[in-house]
Amino acid sequence: MNGKTALNKIGKWIGGRREASLVILLLISCLLIGVMSPDFFSSTNVDTIINDIAILAIVSIAQFFVILSNGIDISVGAIIAFSGMACGMINQDHPGTPIFVIILAGLGLGLAMGAINGALVAYGKIPPIITTLGTCSIFRGSTFLLSKNTWVTAHEMTDAFKHFPRGRFLGITTLVWCALIVIVIAYVFSRYTRTGRAIYAIGGNPTAAKFVGVSESKTRFIVFLISGLLSGFAGFLWTTRYASAVNEMASGFEMQAVASCVLGGVNFAGGSGGIIGVVLGALFFGIINNALPSLYLNVFWQLFVQGLIVLIALMVNTIVDDRKARKLLAQRRVSK
Amino acid sequence: MTDKTNKKQDLVAASRLVDETGLKNRLIEFFTKWEVLLAIIFVLMFIVFGSITPKFLRLKNLLNQSGTFMEKSIMALPMIFIIMCGDIDISVASIVALSGFGIGMAAEAGAPTPVIVLVGLAIGLVCGLVNGLLVTGLNMPAIAVTLATQSIYRGISKGVLGEHACTTFPESFQFFGQGTLGGSHIPFSLLLYAVLAVIMYFVLQRTVYGRRLYAIGSCAEAARFSGIKVKKARVINFALMGLFAGIAAVILASRICSVRSNIAENYDMETITLVVLGGVAITGGKGTVYGVVISSFLVGFLKFGLTLMKVNGTYQTIAVGALLIIAVLLPRLLDMFKANRKLAKQQAQARLEEAGAVSK
Numbered sequence: 001m002n003g004k005t006a007l008n009k010i011g012k013w014i015g016g017r018r019e020a021s022l023v024i025l026l027l028i029s030c031l032l033i034g035v036m037s038p039d040f041f042s043s044t045n046v047d048t049i050i051n052d053i054a055i056l057a058i059v060s061i062a063q064f065f066v067i068l069s070n071g072i073d074i075s076v077g078a079i080i081a082f083s084g085m086a087c088g089m090i091n092q093d094h095p096g097t098p099i100f101v102i103i104l105a106g107l108g109l110g111l112a113m114g115a116i117n118g119a120l121v122a123y124g125k126i127p128p129i130i131t132t133l134g135t136c137s138i139f140r141g142s143t144f145l146l147s148k149n150t151w152v153t154a155h156e157m158t159d160a161f162k163h164f165p166r167g168r169f170l171g172i173t174t175l176v177w178c179a180l181i182v183i184v185i186a187y188v189f190s191r192y193t194r195t196g197r198a199i200y201a202i203g204g205n206p207t208a209a210k211f212v213g214v215s216e217s218k219t220r221f222i223v224f225l226i227s228g229l230l231s232g233f234a235g236f237l238w239t240t241r242y243a244s245a246v247n248e249m250a251s252g253f254e255m256q257a258v259a260s261c262v263l264g265g266v267n268f269a270g271g272s273g274g275i276i277g278v279v280l281g282a283l284f285f286g287i288i289n290n291a292l293p294s295l296y297l298n299v300f301w302q303l304f305v306q307g308l309i310v311l312i313a314l315m316v317n318t319i320v321d322d323r324k325a326r327k328l329l330a331q332r333r334v335s336k
Numbered sequence: 337m338t339d340k341t342n343k344k345q346d347l348v349a350a351s352r353l354v355d356e357t358g359l360k361n362r363l364i365e366f367f368t369k370w371e372v373l374l375a376i377i378f379v380l381m382f383i384v385f386g387s388i389t390p391k392f393l394r395l396k397n398l399l400n401q402s403g404t405f406m407e408k409s410i411m412a413l414p415m416i417f418i419i420m421c422g423d424i425d426i427s428v429a430s431i432v433a434l435s436g437f438g439i440g441m442a443a444e445a446g447a448p449t450p451v452i453v454l455v456g457l458a459i460g461l462v463c464g465l466v467n468g469l470l471v472t473g474l475n476m477p478a479i480a481v482t483l484a485t486q487s488i489y490r491g492i493s494k495g496v497l498g499e500h501a502c503t504t505f506p507e508s509f510q511f512f513g514q515g516t517l518g519g520s521h522i523p524f525s526l527l528l529y530a531v532l533a534v535i536m537y538f539v540l541q542r543t544v545y546g547r548r549l550y551a552i553g554s555c556a557e558a559a560r561f562s563g564i565k566v567k568k569a570r571v572i573n574f575a576l577m578g579l580f581a582g583i584a585a586v587i588l589a590s591r592i593c594s595v596r597s598n599i600a601e602n603y604d605m606e607t608i609t610l611v612v613l614g615g616v617a618i619t620g621g622k623g624t625v626y627g628v629v630i631s632s633f634l635v636g637f638l639k640f641g642l643t644l645m646k647v648n649g650t651y652q653t654i655a656v657g658a659l660l661i662i663a664v665l666l667p668r669l670l671d672m673f674k675a676n677r678k679l680a681k682q683q684a685q686a687r688l689e690e691a692g693a694v695s696k
Contacts, residue, residue, distance in 0.1 A: 072479065120661060120665075124661075124664075124665055124668075125668065126661060126664045126665060126668075127618050127619070127664075129424065129479060129618075130608075130612065130618055130660060130661070130664050131661060131664075133605050133608065133609075133657075133660060134609075134657040134658065134659075134660035134661040135657065135661070136605070136657065137602070137605060137653050137654065137656060137657030137660075138654050138657040138658060140653070141650045141651070141653040141654035141657065142654065144650040144653075145650055145651075145654075149650075255483060255486070255487060258480075258483060259484075262480065262484075268476075268477045268479070268480045269477065298495075298498070300494045300495045300497075300498045300597075301491065301494075301495035302491075303487050303490060303491035303494055303495075304487065304488055304491025304492055304494070304495050305491070306487050306491070307484050307485065307486065307487025307488035307489075307491050308484075308488055308491075310483070310484040310487065311470070311481070311484040311485065311488065314476055314480055314481065314484060315474060315476070318474045318475065318476050319474070322475075
């Protein structure tokens with residue numbers, strides 16, 4: 001094999017893969033930001049960025065599975081708030097509770113809320129957007145009721161609770177380890193398990209999926225279970241990382257999770273996209289958020305920049321998909 | 337012998353079921369209409385709240401109160417059109433925020449009232465138009481586009497205003513949200529809503545254009561093949577939505593006399609709730625303007641009644657969320673009931689025909 005074909009192959013690989021173009025985009029933006037503010041590449045800053053995006057990556061993966069099945073989960077922020085508040089309150093009221101019990105509580109609550117969403121979508125046949133728009137305010141409202149409109153502050157939490165995400169193993173914080181474990185499990189699940197492939201099938205073409213024996217309602221239910229479970233876990237992490245449980249926490253976070261998915265090339269119509277793209281999308285978001293202050297934009301512009309990035313990514317996705325579809329159509333005509 | 341009488345009874349029952357003019361059939365048809373059910377709930381609500389707190393029934397209170405939910409009610413009107421065509425717009429609250437931002441800035445710059453209003457309406461219209469063109473131009477899903485523009489619109493207002501609040505408004509500007517009609521307690525915004533609702537009713541339910549929207553919602557592809565300009569209609573819907581959000585922004589700014597970047601948060605959820613509760617199918621193609629008018633007042637007065645009963649605002653948030661879900665679930669059950677009835681009717685018809693053929 002000579003050098004030229006190898007180069008061609010690499011070019012094709014980059015052009016054909018969303019992940020590869022995202023990596024290049026990431027490198028370019030890192031380089032630009034690094035030139036403008038040299039502090040960007042300092043080890044403390046890199047550590048901050050990675051810790052900042054750990055929770056976003058987990059919730060983006062939650063959102064990924066829902067979008068993959070051609071749905072959307074607006075309620076992830078509210079699920080984070082409810083389970084996070086519950087975890088904080090357990091720790092406040094019963095300081096002796098072991099951490100893993102609190103984690104289990106967070107996971108269980110998330111799972112329960114996901115089950116409510118899933119049951120309404122899969123068996124009540126209510127469109128996901130309406131279901132989660134409704135449960136979003138129900139869960140958020142329930143958070144206020146649970147906390148009786150109060151906060152759990154840092155000095156009301158035990159040290160073990162607060163230090164959980166900050167502990168280090170092999171130089172990496174527990175928080176990042178949690179995210180890595182979720183990423184690996186989600187990667188394997190989405191690519192190599194029956195249920196994972198069923199989610200792709202449901203999103204791509206529900207009718208075809210039904211004919212090969214995939215249960216649509218069961219798969220949709222599972223998707224929301226996953227989303228609830230991961231959001232519940234994220235709630236626990238959120239409370240420990242920020243060492244406070246506030247009623248308004250994670251409001252608008254669903255938007256960022258959706259945004260990471262869109263950036264990662266996940267098709268809104270369902271059926272295509274991958275975990276690596278989503279994680280890269282979350283990483284890109286973390287970098288942009290981190291770099292905003294050094295780009296002389298105040299924090300208030302953050303929302304605007306996020307929206308703009310999502311819109312651009314959405315347009316790129318649509319145009320790329322459109323061209324792919326046209327190419328396929330042309331190929332089919334030629335082969336005929 | 338018994339077999340024959342059984343058959344006869346069966347045929348009588350069948351003919352009863354098929355009979356369109358029968359009183360029982362008519363009643364069932366009437367009371368399973370979503371709008372009628374809504375109206376019944378509306379009346380029940382008045383009876384319940386009226387018996388608990390007589391204050392609820394005072395006309396003055398009700399009129400005053402109606403001024404507080406007109407913004408959302410106005411925004412629900414064009415949302416009917418959007419959902420009718422199978423789209424959705426979750427950026428409306430942000431359009432109100434951006435339009436309100438323009439209104440506040442214009443007022444602080446010392447602009448006269450007509451200019452302030454025009455600025456508000458123009459910003460709303462442009463935002464809606466941008467949504468519509470993005471959705472139809474590249475054929476992107478409305479939910480994704482408006483999720484992005486939701487952040488963009490509010491982001492602009494947040495970026496410029498920061499924590500700042502615009503609170504200086506000319507005296508005459510305050511009429512739109514606070515003014516009442518000459519001596520009576522009827523708020524100006526209520527009158528405006530009534531006029532807009534009547535116009536929207538005629539457009540949707542009494543014009544060819546309106547029928548085309550129903551056609552688009554039922555099957556966009558079929559509508560396109562029958563010569564309806566689907567994309568144009570959808571762009572107009574979004575533009576209209578923006579314009580009405582601009583109107584809502586004028587009324588809101590005028591009513592609370594203060595504009596911050598976080599105004600109208602959650603309005604998109606509540607607006608969609610009103611529309612869905614009003615009987616507009618989220619999948620498109622079905623719904624009426626008067627249903628949404630009833631649901632707007634239903635939710636507005638429900639909140640008023642709960643407030644009078646000193647129910648915590650948090651419970652109200654939960655109630656609205658639950659209402660949204662119930663509002664989708666119930667019509668589905670109702671539709672199932674209707675479909676079953678239709679099937680039973682068809683079977684009865686078939687049996688009657690068979691019997692007729694045999695006797696001949």
